[in-house]
Amino acid sequence: MTISAITLDCPDPLALMAFYQQATGLEPHPRSDADFAGLNREDGLFLGFQRVDGYRAPTWPDQVVPQQLHICFTVENLDEAEGRLLGLGAGKPDHQPNRPAARVLTDPAGHPFCLSTGPSA
Template sequence: MPPLMRLTAITLDCPDPLALAAFYEQATGLAPHPESGAEFAGLRDGDGLVLGFQRVGDYRAPTWPDPIVPQQLHLCFAVEDLAEAEARLLALGAGKPEHQPCEARWRVLTDPAGHPFCLVGGG
């Protein structure tokens, strides 16, 4: 039986869609969506999955690990070398929260809009 649904997009709220798309473009190598603009920007992979970023006027960044503003969701990315990937992403503008629940196996970083994401070693 074919799947009932197929994931086609993941969209993150943010204050500046083009800036956040540029960060993830450099981090992942995904191609910019041709209809990206100031209100919505996107990146897509070769299979049609879109990673989107939509402008929200009263955007409040997650305060992870403090639950005052929950993380709502987070993305995980497989990487070959945790330290190398972390250094590259920090240079691109990612942040690194002090709390790291299992730094030997994965690293929690935040994108420029404050969304937590994980780097998982052994990718």
């Protein structure tokens, strides 16, 4: 079994696609629209964003609205990556992991994601 796609619910697929495109450099899928948008990675992995009416952002770290999933990204420099992503519209929760080589941020739709300088555990 091979993973081929990850799709995130959100209120504005094109806006969330733009955030992740700027963050990752992935190419937009040519048939992206206001209801479903996506990014393609060279190895075939598709990162999708689908419009959900009444979308409620996760409330991590509490579970009033569960996160349901998070994505981890490996970066070379945590401070640089964090600064760039905050400039693109990411948020930074007060609660952070106890690992010095990891940070948790949230995308503009509220999904938590991790930055790490090494493999995720």
